Amino acid sequence: MRWWCCVFAFVLTLHLDIIAAKSAAQPPPNAIKNKPRTMPTTRPAADHLSTAYYANSCPNLEAIINQKVNAWIKRDSTLAPSIIRLHFHDCAIRGCDASILLNYPGSEKRAHASKTLRGFALIDEIKAEVERRCPRTVSCADILTAAARDATVLAGGPFWQVPFGRKDGRVSLVKEANTVPQGHENITSLIDLFQKLGLNIVDLVVLSGSHTIGRSTCSSIQQRFSNFNGTGKPDQSIDFNYLNSLKRQCKLDTNFVNLDGTTPRTFDVAYYTNLEKKMGLLSTDQLLHSDSRTSPIVDALASQAQLFTSQFAVSMVKLGNVQVLTGKTQGEIRRNCNFVNS
Known part of the structure; x- marks a missing residue:
């Protein structure tokens, strides 16, 4: 019975986590009205993301990403897990800012831990099409995040709404990329890493x-x-x-x-x-x-x-919400995912 109670308690905790996540995404209508004016707070960067972020500026964004991801994975099904992994490697270092996509000597992409990463060409192709349709509007970080979702769905996994509005980072360091887990770490170090990511x-x-x-x-x-x-x-x-x-x-x-x-x-x-x-x-x-x-x-x-x-x-x-860059003063919208804007 003790085992069953533990499992039941855990499942209940997960259920509450899901409810809390949904509640956080949709605050009650009176939340702002009831907030004391004398106690201003700084909103987490992820709160500035929105599923409707590109509704007017690039309404066909998700269709473009889905079409490209679908076409590539039809040709090579092994790309689905590769895109998911590429997304994790990006978010694990400096947050989800597309720093893994920057390609120059000393960048994360050149690290030993990144040698087996794949999917860069797919992201580049999506970015090129998005720039043609919605120039200087959509970040590489948002493209990679949505591509990871679509790759999951095409592999038979669940669908979820992706909130958008991330900016691209300007810093990418090879020494930081080598701290991403490689499959031989202990559980304590993994728990610590995840806690640092929130x-x-x-x-x-x-x-x-x-x-x-x-x-x-x-x-x-x-x-x-x-x-x-x-x-x-x-x-x-x-x-x-x-x-x-x-x-x-x-x-x-x-x-x-x-x-x-x-x-x-x-x-x-x-x-x-x-x-x-x-x-x-x-x-x-x-x-x-x-x-x-x-x-x-x-x-x-x-x-x-x-x-x-x-x-x-x-x-x-x-x-996908880990340490994101948002607003007008953080990051940029890269015109090419491989390089920072000049």
Whole structure:
């Protein structure tokens, strides 16, 4: 009974989180009227975002983005998880400001941690079309955020409304990009990173569920095959048969292996059920199930598909709102996503 009570309490907490997120997006009509005039407050930058931001200035924006993302993913379905990952790498450093798209010596794009990122050409093509239709109006940060949503939907995941109004950053540093998680960190460091981004432990576990699709290079898991953490032995937290299967697939570090070993092309909760079977590809994945702070969340999501998809949408909105630049004094609208405006 204690286990069921814990799960019930967690599910209830998630339900309240969803309600709170919706309430925050739509404040009650009398909120401003009842606000004491003697206590002015500074609104968070994300509060300046709006789903209607481009309603007049670029009304066809979402249709343009959707058409381009759809066309590219039809040709190469592996681009869907790549766009989601590109969005995370952007937001994890300096917030969602398209700094990952800047391309010059010393930028985030040139970092070792960014070598396997893909999808840049798709974003460039979207930007070119948007500039043709709505010149100097739409930020690269907004394009990348909406593209990540559309890629999720095309992969079989949930839809959510994307609030717009982000500006593009002017700073991109290679040393900062190398702090993005690479699949071998401990849970404490991941929780700390997410907290710095304004995200919580539920967001960490839910957003990790994007690994239900996509692939990883074998170089990311080679340390699990032998001398794991200096023990001289393979990683003991992984299923023996699964480990042997991975070894056969990873004759070369440059080979690719599916992040989800059972249903790699389906956006579902198999990622979490795999963790329960000790079949997490990355060591950080498997640690989510062995750490007492995150394992109850993994178990709850593994048994409730609707809970996963609904909370994934909520957490992706939160991710897209991380440390955004807004207003007339922050950032800029880049004319080319690769370079700051001259």
